[in-house]
Amino acid sequence: GAGVSQSPSNKVTEKGKDVELRCDPISGHTALYWYRQSLGQGLEFLIYFQGNSAPDKSGLPSDRFSAERTGGSVSTLTIQRTQQEDSAVYLCASSLGGSNEKLFFGSGTQLSVL
Amino acid sequence: AQSVTQLGSHVSVSEGALVLLRCNYSSSVPPYLFWYVQYPNQGLQLLLKYTSAATLVKGINGFEAEFKKSETSFHLTKPSAHMSDAAEYFCAVSAGGYQKVTFGTGTKLQVIP
Numbered sequence A: 001g002a003g004v005s006q007s008p009s010n011k012v013t014e015k016g017k018d019v020e021l022r023c024d025p026i027s028g029h030t031a032l033y034w035y036r037q038s039l040g041q042g043l044e045f046l047i048y049f050q051g052n053s054a055p056d057k058s059g060l061p062s063d064r065f066s067a068e069r070t071g072g073s074v075s076t077l078t079i080q081r082t083q084q085e086d087s088a089v090y091l092c093a094s095s096l097g098g099s100n101e102k103l104f105f106g107s108g109t110q111l112s113v114l
Numbered sequence B: 001a002q003s004v005t006q007l008g009s010h011v012s013v014s015e016g017a018l019v020l021l022r023c024n025y026s027s028s029v030p031p032y033l034f035w036y037v038q039y040p041n042q043g044l045q046l047l048l049k050y051t052s053a054a055t056l057v058k059g060i061n062g063f064e065a066e067f068k069k070s071e072t073s074f075h076l077t078k079p080s081a082h083m084s085d086a087a088e089y090f091c092a093v094s095a096g097g098y099q100k101v102t103f104g105t106g107t108k109l110q111v112i113p
Helices: none
Strands: A005-007 A009-013 A019-022 A029-038 A042-050 A053-056 A065-069 A076-079 A088-095 A109-113 B003-007 B010-014 B019-028 B032-038 B044-050 B056-060 B063-070 B075-080 B089-096 B101-103 B108-111
Touching: A005 A088, A009 A019, A019 A088, A019 A109, A029 B019, A042 A065, A042 A076, A042 B089, A042 B101, A065 B101, B003 B089, B003 B101, B010 B019, B019 B032, B019 B044, B019 B089, B019 B108, B032 B075, B044 B056, B044 B063, B044 B075, B075 B089
Parallel strands: A009 A109, B010 B108
Antiparallel strands: A005 A019, A019 A076, A029 A042, A029 A088, A042 A053, A065 A076, A088 A109, B003 B019, B019 B075, B032 B044, B032 B089, B056 B063, B063 B075, B089 B101, B089 B108
């Protein structure tokens, strides 16, 4: 596609439910990032993929969070047993590879946990 | 490990005045530095980046930033603010290679007519 696509754009869920967020990067981009944006917190790094492997998972807040990437393309971020503090905008970005490359961001998924 | 600190979560300037948004970085290796901008209801986009070619980097919309190693700074400036510059600005750092990109907490710029 022309840009990074994220779905859903909005997700409202009940506390304790599991959610899956999807990111479809720009074709040919080998690097894929997940960030979380909360008011006053800036962009919090979650996880980074190079191809299908994740060299850096250091930002995942707890073991309720996991992510995978298949075929070097689409990535899914899964949050199990959601909590209210998980409410935020989850942003995905992709780039051509090295971390000196420009990041292209999707529009994000607004997650609200009630 | 690398990090960035953005001084001032909110900055207000008058239209036509100088814009100065501050960013200090910490990195154990020569860094790559970036400024991204998020306009209201839009996604983040790259404003400019430093990759060691030149210390003064020019970006889109008249913005520029200067890499100062002695001060570990990468402040963003624009000589004359325009109403359309109102947005949130994020500084970011990377150690290069296949290392992650780390963002600061952002600075919201308000332009007063």
